[in-house]
Amino acid sequence: MAKIALITGATSGIGEACAHLFAREHYNLVLTGRREDRLEKLAKKLNTKYNVEVAVSAFDVRDREQTIVNLEALPAKWKKVTVLVNNAGLSQGLDPIQNGSLDDWDTMIDTNIKGLLYVSKVVANWMIASGHGHIVNIGSIAGKEVYANGNVYCATKHAVDALNKGMRIDLLPHGIKVTGIHPGAVETEFSEVRFKGDKDRAKKVYEGFDPLVADDIAETIWFAVSRPAHVNINDMIVMPTAQANAGTIFRK
Numbered sequence: 329m330a331k332i333a334l335i336t337g338a339t340s341g342i343g344e345a346c347a348h349l350f351a352r353e354h355y356n357l358v359l360t361g362r363r364e365d366r367l368e369k370l371a372k373k374l375n376t377k378y379n380v381e382v383a384v385s386a387f388d389v390r391d392r393e394q395t396i397v398n399l400e401a402l403p404a405k406w407k408k409v410t411v412l413v414n415n416a417g418l419s420q421g422l423d424p425i426q427n428g429s430l431d432d433w434d435t436m437i438d439t440n441i442k443g444l445l446y447v448s449k450v451v452a453n454w455m456i457a458s459g460h461g462h463i464v465n466i467g468s469i470a471g472k473e474v475y476a477n478g479n480v481y482c483a484t485k486h487a488v489d490a491l492n493k494g495m496r497i498d499l500l501p502h503g504i505k506v507t508g509i510h511p512g513a514v515e516t517e518f519s520e521v522r523f524k525g526d527k528d529r530a531k532k533v534y535e536g537f538d539p540l541v542a543d544d545i546a547e548t549i550w551f552a553v554s555r556p557a558h559v560n561i562n563d564m565i566v567m568p569t570a571q572a573n574a575g576t577i578f579r580k
């Protein structure tokens with residue numbers, strides 16, 4: 329029977345790249361995100377290209393009820409998830425703390441921390457019932473360091489780092505692996521979302537150097553997932569060569 333990967337935030341960027349890679353590796357997929365049209369299109373494409381089965385479940389991870397109801401509504405065969413990629417997340421704004429938007433803060437905390445928790449609780453219990461599993465949490469270099477005006481986004485990703493460590497301890501007796509992947513700058517829709525659709529400002533983030541692309545992170549996740557049963561990759565920080573740390577990028 330094919331293995332199953334559940335990927336949150338599969339409508340773009342790193343999540344979409346993971347969907348392609350896991351399909352290529354013959355996994356059946358549960359794809360989630362809010363933009364259902366994108367999920368349906370991707371599901372069709374992957375089914376045709378790789379002959380894998382794909383289930384789509386559209387919900388907003390900030391909504392506790394919606395998240396739990398949608399996941400639990402999946403037919404039993406889809407609950408035998410082998411790999412959960414907790415990827416859905418975002419940044420909103422880039423302002424000093426005293427000017428920050430309360431709405432942006434709520435959005436980041438509700439998505440990056442609470443959303444990840446809601447999904448993880450449901451899927452961890454499925455994995456416990458199956459007796460195995462692997463949870464991959466997408467953190468960030470912002471979860472290891474803090475950069476100017478990154479305040480609340482960095483705090484949410486530090487929380488993901490802590491949850492990654494906590495999950496690893498709690499799920500240890502159940503044979504469930506837990507891995508944190510922490511990217512530096514990856515060119516996706518991330519900056520467009522951060523700057524609320526300002527494409528020019530978003531483009532500038534990646535000017536003058538070669539950023540990572542979503543496939544680089546998908547490949548890293550696949551490396552962690554494809555290790556032998558007795559090996560777990562606890563944590564990986566993956567940066568563009570031109571980026572030394574959260575705040576230092578060498579631009580030509």
Ligand SMILES: NC(=O)c1ccc[n+]([C@@H]2O[C@H](COP(=O)([O-])OP(=O)(O)OC[C@H]3O[C@@H](n4cnc5c(N)ncnc54)[C@H](OP(=O)(O)O)[C@@H]3O)[C@@H](O)[C@H]2O)c1
Pocket residue numbers: 336337338339340341342343360361362363387388389390415416417418419439443466467468469510511512513514515516517518519521542
């Ligand atoms: N790009 C970077 O430089 C970078 C660096 C380090 C870490 N990361 C992390 O990598 C992850 C993926 O980001 P990305 O770069 O691939 O950005 P992206 O292209 O904007 O993708 C973000 C994904 O998250 C989903 N998402 C956002 N809010 C959601 C919500 N409330 N409910 C359900 N899904 C939601 C989006 O789907 P919908 O909009 O369709 O819901 C989308 O599929 C995030 O956790 C991000 O923090 C990114």
